[in-house]
Amino acid sequence: MYRYIGNKTKLLPFIIDKTKELIGETGTVADIMAGTGTVALELRKKGYSVVASDVMTYSYHHLVVNLLLDRSPAFAGVVGSTSECKTPYEKVVGFLNDLGFKDGFFFNEFSPGGITSSGDDARKYFTTSNARKIDAIRDQINTWVALKQITENEASLLKHTLIMAVNRVANISGTYGYFLSEFKKNALEPLVLIPVNLDGNENINHTVLRGFAEDLAAGITANLCYIDPPYMKRQYAANYHVLETIARGDYPDAIGKSGLRDWWDQHSKFCTKTKGLDSFTSVIRNMHCDIFLISYSEDGLFSLEQLIACFEQFGNVDVQIIDYNRFRSNDSPLPQKLKEYLITVRK
Numbered sequence: 047m048y049r050y051i052g053n054k055t056k057l058l059p060f061i062i063d064k065t066k067e068l069i070g071e072t073g074t075v076a077d078i079m080a081g082t083g084t085v086a087l088e089l090r091k092k093g094y095s096v097v098a099s100d101v102m103t104y105s106y107h108h109l110v111v112n113l114l115l116d117r118s119p120a121f122a123g124v125v126g127s128t129s130e131c132k133t134p135y136e137k138v139v140g141f142l143n144d145l146g147f148k149d150g151f152f153f154n155e156f157s158p159g160g161i162t163s164s165g166d167d168a169r170k171y172f173t174t175s176n177a178r179k180i181d182a183i184r185d186q187i188n189t190w191v192a193l194k195q196i197t198e199n200e201a202s203l204l205k206h207t208l209i210m211a212v213n214r215v216a217n218i219s220g221t222y223g224y225f226l227s228e229f230k231k232n233a234l235e236p237l238v239l240i241p242v243n244l245d246g247n248e249n250i251n252h253t254v255l256r257g258f259a260e261d262l263a264a265g266i267t268a269n270l271c272y273i274d275p276p277y278m279k280r281q282y283a284a285n286y287h288v289l290e291t292i293a294r295g296d297y298p299d300a301i302g303k304s305g306l307r308d309w310w311d312q313h314s315k316f317c318t319k320t321k322g323l324d325s326f327t328s329v330i331r332n333m334h335c336d337i338f339l340i341s342y343s344e345d346g347l348f349s350l351e352q353l354i355a356c357f358e359q360f361g362n363v364d365v366q367i368i369d370y371n372r373f374r375s376n377d378s379p380l381p382q383k384l385k386e387y388l389i390t391v392r393k
């Protein structure tokens with residue numbers, strides 16, 4: 047499972063049941079803070095047409111893979127004949143795995159072998175060899191993109207595959223907010239790209255967008271909109287900056303001890319007490335949609351009462367309370383058991 051704050055894998059049955067109850071078994075569902083794409087994928091599997099988006103670039107790539115692909119793309123610009131039993135995607139992944147090492151951005155900024163450009167101590171997000179492997183793969187993907195040898199969806203698939211591999215060997219306690227001082231067992235394993243399974247999802251009538259929900263809402267028409275906002279002050283852009291850098295394929299200034307990129311352009315108002323409710327209001331008001339399903343956590347920034355008061359301006363509000371075992375980082379002092387709210391708003 048993808049370790050991501052607020053990942054809804056465990057809540058999928060509740061979300062799908064509620065969706066069925068509210069709009070039946072067909073229709074268009076918007077998932078406008080889609081994160082890992084877990085909910086979007088499940089909606090696709092259940093036969094809904096999905097409009098999915100998020101403000102983070104890595105999420106965009108996950109969504110392209112989860113919603114727009116149903117088999118290996120051709121990779122015609124980089125793969126010759128595929129005579130053997132391998133798909134073009136498997137061939138490309140094999141090629142990338144065999145590339146070897148390169149001393150590049152990840153090596154310098156995120157591994158103990160490198161020298162940080164900021165002059166901070168070497169960072170330990172990855173072993174030196176894994177960081178050098180990431181550099182080789184990243185630069186190869188960038189070259190293919192620059193030469194237009196792979197399509198946008200093919201690039202998304204390769205970046206998605208790299209991010210999943212990076213998550214397996216990252217030396218972190220849950221998020222990329224900081225690295226661990228000693229390499230833990232999984233981080234010492236060699237980084238290997240593993241092709242993801244793309245079969246069995248025939249339904250590909252979906253839309254993937256990237257951006258702030260507040261900005262995209264007016265352009266979206268749906269029968270139901272699922273909103274799964276951040277519920278804490280912790281910004282996703284800061285906690286997953288390493289994945290964002292892989293997703294963008296860029297070489298940003300890595301600042302301070304943790305090597306954070308500048309993330310202000312992806313700062314979420316949902317993580318603030320002062321602006322969060324205004325953002326809910328703007329999304330619900332502007333989207334062409336009459337039914338909203340909102341996930342929220344018992345220990346979120348806003349109390350259930352505050353949320354209900356905000357949503358009641360639009361119409362009828364109904365709350366389902368689910369007992370839940372949450373994802374937390376290993377060193378988190380937060381309790382593991384808590385309640386998750388599924389709030390329905392009918393305009």
Ligand SMILES: C[S@@+](CC[C@H](N)C(=O)[O-])C[C@H]1O[C@@H](n2cnc3c(N)ncnc32)[C@H](O)[C@@H]1O
Pocket residue numbers: 050051052053054055078079080081082083084085099100101102105257258259260274275276277282283314315316
């Ligand atoms: C709780 S997570 C969603 C988890 C997702 N349902 C899953 O299962 O992986 C919240 C997501 O909201 C995104 N986000 C935060 N503020 C946003 C905004 N204003 N517009 C769009 N996405 C936003 C974050 O990047 C994050 O991926």
